Amino acid sequence: MSEKVLAKLTVEDFDRFWEVFRTRGAEQRAAFGSRGSTVFRNRDKENEVWIIFDWEPAALQDFLKDSTSQEIMRSAGVLGAPESQVVEEVGQHLA
Numbered sequence: 001m002s003e004k005v006l007a008k009l010t011v012e013d014f015d016r017f018w019e020v021f022r023t024r025g026a027e028q029r030a031a032f033g034s035r036g037s038t039v040f041r042n043r044d045k046e047n048e049v050w051i052i053f054d055w056e057p058a059a060l061q062d063f064l065k066d067s068t069s070q071e072i073m074r075s076a077g078v079l080g081a082p083e084s085q086v087v088e089e090v091g092q093h094l095a
Helices: 014-022 024-031 057-065 067-075
Strands: 003-011 037-041 048-055 078-087
Touching (some): 003 014, 003 057, 014 024, 057 067, 057 078, 067 078
Antiparallel strands (some): 003 078, 037 048
16 A cells, blocks of 8 residues: 655756656656655745655655665755655645
């Protein structure tokens, strides 16, 4: 069963990050069981990225420890280790 994982990271260049994230990164995440993600960028800090993953937290940790995953993140310009937290959706409100 997958859960929602909220991750925050800083990147050198968003365009470079986005290109790697949606290609090589997507293939690598899928190999570790990711079921998808939604990416957000801070409007005031363009190099600050927030991602909501649909992913089993243990599989995410395996992904983060994997040497190929680390190389892909470096090639995407990710600075430092991403911060992540399992989050629980409690509802939506339309107003």
